[in-house]
Amino acid sequence: MRNVGIVGIGYTPVFVSKRKDVNISEMISEAVEAAFSNTGLGPKDIDAVVFGNMHTFEGVNLPHLWAADYIASLGKPLMRIATGGTTGMSAFHAGYYHIASGLHDVVMVVTYEKQSEGDSQVGLMGIITPEVMAMIAAGIDVTGGSGMGAIGGGSAGGISFQASSYLHHSGAGIEHIDEQAALERRNAAKNPYAHLKDPDATAEKVAQTPLVSWPIRFGHICPTSDGATVAILASEKAAARITEKAAWVHAVANCASDATTANLIESQITDPAEHLPAIIASRQAYERAGIADPKKEIDYVEIYNGFAHQALMYLEKIGMCEVGEAHKLQEAGELEMSGRMPVNASGGVVSTNAIGTSAMNRVTECALQILGQAGEHQVEKDVHKAVAHGWGGMMQYVTITVLGDKPKKD
Amino acid sequence: MGAPEETYFTPVVPMDFTYNYRVGPYITRYLDGFKDKKILGSRCPGCGLVAVPPRKYCGVCNKVMEEMVEVGQEGTLENFTVGHVTIEKGRLAPAEAPYVLGLVKLEEATSALLARVGGIAPSEVRTGMKVKAVWKDEAAGDYDDLDHFEPV
Numbered sequence: 001m002r003n004v005g006i007v008g009i010g011y012t013p014v015f016v017s018k019r020k021d022v023n024i025s026e027m028i029s030e031a032v033e034a035a036f037s038n039t040g041l042g043p044k045d046i047d048a049v050v051f052g053n054m055h056t057f058e059g060v061n062l063p064h065l066w067a068a069d070y071i072a073s074l075g076k077p078l079m080r081i082a083t084g085g086t087t088g089m090s091a092f093h094a095g096y097y098h099i100a101s102g103l104h105d106v107v108m109v110v111t112y113e114k115q116s117e118g119d120s121q122v123g124l125m126g127i128i129t130p131e132v133m134a135m136i137a138a139g140i141d142v143t144g145g146s147g148m149g150a151i152g153g154g155s156a157g158g159i160s161f162q163a164s165s166y167l168h169h170s171g172a173g174i175e176h177i178d179e180q181a182a183l184e185r186r187n188a189a190k191n192p193y194a195h196l197k198d199p200d201a202t203a204e205k206v207a208q209t210p211l212v213s214w215p216i217r218f219g220h221i222c223p224t225s226d227g228a229t230v231a232i233l234a235s236e237k238a239a240a241r242i243t244e245k246a247a248w249v250h251a252v253a254n255c256a257s258d259a260t261t262a263n264l265i266e267s268q269i270t271d272p273a274e275h276l277p278a279i280i281a282s283r284q285a286y287e288r289a290g291i292a293d294p295k296k297e298i299d300y301v302e303i304y305n306g307f308a309h310q311a312l313m314y315l316e317k318i319g320m321c322e323v324g325e326a327h328k329l330q331e332a333g334e335l336e337m338s339g340r341m342p343v344n345a346s347g348g349v350v351s352t353n354a355i356g357t358s359a360m361n362r363v364t365e366c367a368l369q370i371l372g373q374a375g376e377h378q379v380e381k382d383v384h385k386a387v388a389h390g391w392g393g394m395m396q397y398v399t400i401t402v403l404g405d406k407p408k409k410d
Numbered sequence: 411m412g413a414p415e416e417t418y419f420t421p422v423v424p425m426d427f428t429y430n431y432r433v434g435p436y437i438t439r440y441l442d443g444f445k446d447k448k449i450l451g452s453r454c455p456g457c458g459l460v461a462v463p464p465r466k467y468c469g470v471c472n473k474v475m476e477e478m479v480e481v482g483q484e485g486t487l488e489n490f491t492v493g494h495v496t497i498e499k500g501r502l503a504p505a506e507a508p509y510v511l512g513l514v515k516l517e518e519a520t521s522a523l524l525a526r527v528g529g530i531a532p533s534e535v536r537t538g539m540k541v542k543a544v545w546k547d548e549a550a551g552d553y554d555d556l557d558h559f560e561p562v
């Protein structure tokens with residue numbers, strides 16, 4: 001397989017709850033223009049385009065074809081990827097495959113979500129219909145409001161079982177979830193592309209937000225955002241023509257577990273926080289990347305945490321610390337931008353969630369840290385290797401990408 | 411070029427979407443069991459896991475689970491959450507009172523069943539509690555025959 005580097009990144013100028021001033025294709029084009037302007041490339045330099053966003057979310061089922069000319073894809077190979085919350089990273093992986101295989105040299109990956117345009121509940125229905133079926137199968141009265149509480153807000157309800165199990169097994173308390181939300185909203189205040197920013201966020205302030213489904217409070221939950229992200233990937237030879245410094249893909253991996261609502265009503269798993277896919281995919285990725293001890297060799301982590309506790313939980317799952325250790329690292333300040341294991345300096349998904357971009361942004365944010373281009377939210381330590389985690393599917397699907405500052409050696 | 415802030419279309423689609431989900435033979439058997447207030451699961455011939463509700467495939471070893479078994483009415487509360495909101499047609503509203511939803515591992519079962527937990531104050535609920543099934547008086551083979559679980 002050939003090495004693949006990230007040679008350009010483009011974001012929409014802002015990620016906010018409602019982009020009222022532009023339509024979907026226009027908003028996407030802003031990120032494409034930003035990627036072109038950052039690299040000096042243009043449509044003629046792109047061999048193929050991969051596109052990703054959530055199924056049905058804007059009521060547009062084939063947005064990649066609708067926006068085809070806005071994403072410089074006319075006359076080129078074009079495909080759309082949709083895997084749920086992980087979509088952005090799955091699209092990135094597809095772009096990687098295009099080049100690693102030798103088929104193409106320069107590929108543009110376009111991801112977006114404009115959640116304000118449609119009804120996310122309707123969009124989620126396309127995903128949670130099977131979840132509702134699983135609940136019916138589990139004997140829950142889905143017509144009653146409390147039954148729906150288990151999947152309230154799409155995944156907040158189901159996620160509360162996960163958070164409950166995480167607290168039970170790790171020894172962490174709800175106050176650690178409060179602090180993680182506060183930490184990331186403080187980080188978000190330093191990221192111009194973040195949505196919910198609060199430079200003065202504290203665990204105490206988060207703790208004042210109402211409970212949705214214990215132990216999840218409103219303050220632990222991601223917003224719905226409008227925004228787009230583009231990454232341009234290139235082979236080693238093409239990258240040398242385009243840029244002096246790229247962030248290089250050292251490994252990609254993904255894994256799913258049981259399709260039945262994923263660790264909520266999963267027929268054969270009793271622990272909703274077990275999340276074997278994260279353990280399996282991260283181990284595979286480290287092996288492919290030649291990483292023996294991620295704790296020592298990985299400098300920076302971006303975790304997909306639609307809910308604040310997931311940053312802590314997944315640090316443990318992907319081997320960045322021992323089980324029950326993440327909240328202690330948080331207490332010691334190690335997860336901060338100045339810490340020894342900085343996580344989500346971007347503010348994470350808990351601060352910004354234009355879903356199609358969310359797993360992609362974990363990768364691009366790792367790339368910016370490696371390239372030293374993260375600006376105000378650049379972490380203090382040098383970043384040579386970073387790991388990006390995506391979470392989604394029907395809550396049971398995980399994607400992993402390992403990046404490095406040099407092309408991977410065979 | 412600036413656009414007016416709030417120019418949008420709101421198409422009203424003159425259609426009514428209805429899903430008709432066929433539950434298949436496994437859930438049909440499960441609901442038949444409800445008529446006699448029995449809880450059925452399926453056992454894997456490969457690894458012996460017992461899934462409740464019953465299902466065709468064992469995800470662990472990918473074998474067809476042909477054997478139906480009755481499991482106990484009592485079990486352990488593996489996990490729970492306390493709901494503070496309800497959701498109706500996509501809109502969140504405060505719940506009348508906090509309610510408990512749990513994952514219950516029944517005796518002889520190796521999987522957890524999602525169920526309401528009642529007969530106890532939410533603040534008293536603990537992981538690891540022993541709970542038992544509470545049925546509606548008249549069981550008709552419907553999902554809601556198995557009403558909730560309460561502490562033993």
Ligand SMILES: [Zn+2]
Binds near residue numbers: 469
């Ligand atoms: Zn089996």
